[in-house]
Amino acid sequence: MSEIRKCVVWDLDNTLWNGVCIEGDVQVRPGVRRAIEELDRRGILHSIASRSVEEVAREVLKQHDLDGFFVVPKINWLPKPTNIIAISKDLGLPFEAMAFIDDDRFEREQVSYMLPEVMTIEAQRAEGLPLMPPFIPLEITSEAGSRRQFYQEEQKRKKAESTFPNREAFLDSCRIRLVLRPLTEEDIPRVLELMSRTHQLNTTGEVLSREDLLRILRGESGQTTAVVADLTDRFGNYGTIGVALTDTGPTSWTLRYLAISCRVLGRGIERAFLVSLLSWARNLGFSQISAFFRDTGRNREMRVLYQMMGFRRGGGSQDKGTMAFDARTIDAISGPPWVDVRCDFF
Amino acid sequence: MDRLIETTLWKYLRENCLPQNCEVVYTDDENLFDAGILDSAGILTFVCFIEEGFNLKIPDEDLLPEYFSSVASIAAYIRANTANPSITTMPGA
Numbered sequence: 001m002s003e004i005r006k007c008v009v010w011d012l013d014n015t016l017w018n019g020v021c022i023e024g025d026v027q028v029r030p031g032v033r034r035a036i037e038e039l040d041r042r043g044i045l046h047s048i049a050s051r052s053v054e055e056v057a058r059e060v061l062k063q064h065d066l067d068g069f070f071v072v073p074k075i076n077w078l079p080k081p082t083n084i085i086a087i088s089k090d091l092g093l094p095f096e097a098m099a100f101i102d103d104d105r106f107e108r109e110q111v112s113y114m115l116p117e118v119m120t121i122e123a124q125r126a127e128g129l130p131l132m133p134p135f136i137p138l139e140i141t142s143e144a145g146s147r148r149q150f151y152q153e154e155q156k157r158k159k160a161e162s163t164f165p166n167r168e169a170f171l172d173s174c175r176i177r178l179v180l181r182p183l184t185e186e187d188i189p190r191v192l193e194l195m196s197r198t199h200q201l202n203t204t205g206e207v208l209s210r211e212d213l214l215r216i217l218r219g220e221s222g223q224t225t226a227v228v229a230d231l232t233d234r235f236g237n238y239g240t241i242g243v244a245l246t247d248t249g250p251t252s253w254t255l256r257y258l259a260i261s262c263r264v265l266g267r268g269i270e271r272a273f274l275v276s277l278l279s280w281a282r283n284l285g286f287s288q289i290s291a292f293f294r295d296t297g298r299n300r301e302m303r304v305l306y307q308m309m310g311f312r313r314g315g316g317s318q319d320k321g322t323m324a325f326d327a328r329t330i331d332a333i334s335g336p337p338w339v340d341v342r343c344d345f346f
Numbered sequence: 347m348d349r350l351i352e353t354t355l356w357k358y359l360r361e362n363c364l365p366q367n368c369e370v371v372y373t374d375d376e377n378l379f380d381a382g383i384l385d386s387a388g389i390l391t392f393v394c395f396i397e398e399g400f401n402l403k404i405p406d407e408d409l410l411p412e413y414f415s416s417v418a419s420i421a422a423y424i425r426a427n428t429a430n431p432s433i434t435t436m437p438g439a
Binding site: 161163164165166167168170171200201262265266267268270271300301302303304305307308309310313336337338 | 363364365368369370379380381382383385386387388389390406407409410411414415
């Protein structure tokens with residue numbers, strides 16, 4: 001089975017274009033531009049790992065109006081695996097989500113040997129990328145096309161951060177706003193995408209279908225409610241970055257599912273989202289508040305989040321290894337002061 | 347008291363979680379989450395560093411606010427859970 005790839009790392013000479021750019025004229029290979037544009041539209045990122053002179057290569061990309069498509073390009077003389085590791089770190093993407101395309105068999109073999117999770121592709125196949133299953137996401141959402149822009153804004157954010165005396169001052173200056181609102185039908189493609197793409201900040205790994213979500217919307221799923229969260233800051237708009245499902249009983253309120261895009265890690269969003277949901281439950285008067293967690297092998301962050309927010313392992317076993325965590329001290333917890341939370345429904 | 351543990355923890359936080367030119371002097375009691383220094387992902391990388399550096403295994407059940415909110419509480423946890431912290435190999439030493 002092929003994993004969905006979220007980033008293609010390109011070699012330049014004789015891969016993206018014919019010829020060697022520091023030796024003279026080059027021509028972008030036919031079909032390559034279309035492939036790049038199409039993958040970009042689907043929310044797949046492009047980066048570069050190429051041995052060359054950075055200024056020259058960047059100039060050629062600019063001349064061909066391709067420079068805007070690439071995030072965190074690495075044009076230098078370092079080994080390609082080293083550059084791919086750096087790209088993976090910069091973008092926060094695991095190797096299983098990356099592909100590398102190069103005409104040189106040595107380079108491809110080297111990457112396969114050092115980083116076996118990275119998919120390697122022969123340069124000849126570049127124009128066919130949009131037809132390969134690893135580049136065909138299940139859902140293409142409005143967020144997908146702006147994913148590149150997000151990473152480009154993220155680089156600006158990182159640059160801006162270095163001018164502040166401390167992190168809190170920087171975060172305060174970002175004007176981070178989180179809006180919580182009920183799920184609507186238009187949100188469904190994005191929510192399905194979040195559920196399938198989000199692994200780290202995902203409390204149970206539960207994946208619902210479009211029909212499941214429609215049932216919740218129509219109120220046909222008992223006491224289940226779905227909430228989505230949108231995020232903006234002074235650098236741009238992240239769109240919908242989180243989803244929560246809650247189940248209510250006569251006196252109990254359970255956070256059945258919580259997923260947040262890992263693109264927004266590092267600014268306390270997960271804490272702000274959780275605290276707001278808990279305040280909501282408390283304001284509704286529920287006395288037993290708990291949350292589900294299932295260890296998926298990749299979501300330790302969420303367990304830590306619950307524990308650090310005062311949840312403790314509760315009694316009562318759930319199906320499929322799901323644990324219940326009970327909230328003990330809701331009154332004492334607060335969200336990060338630099339996140340301005342707006343709630344549409346409480 | 348020997349401050350080697352606290353110094354090691356701050357060195358990590360300064361290098362990994364704070365802006366490069368951070369001039370603020372934090373106290374050991376600073377809540378690392380409230381100060382925006384750590385979040386739920388940041389704490390896990392930090393825990394990895396502590397496990398390796400101090401040769402400790404920290405079970406998930408111990409990742410609680412009473413132990414992991416501040417440098418002071420983390421240092422106390424490390425002292426309580428290492429047999430002889432004075433001979434522990436310091437990271438980067």
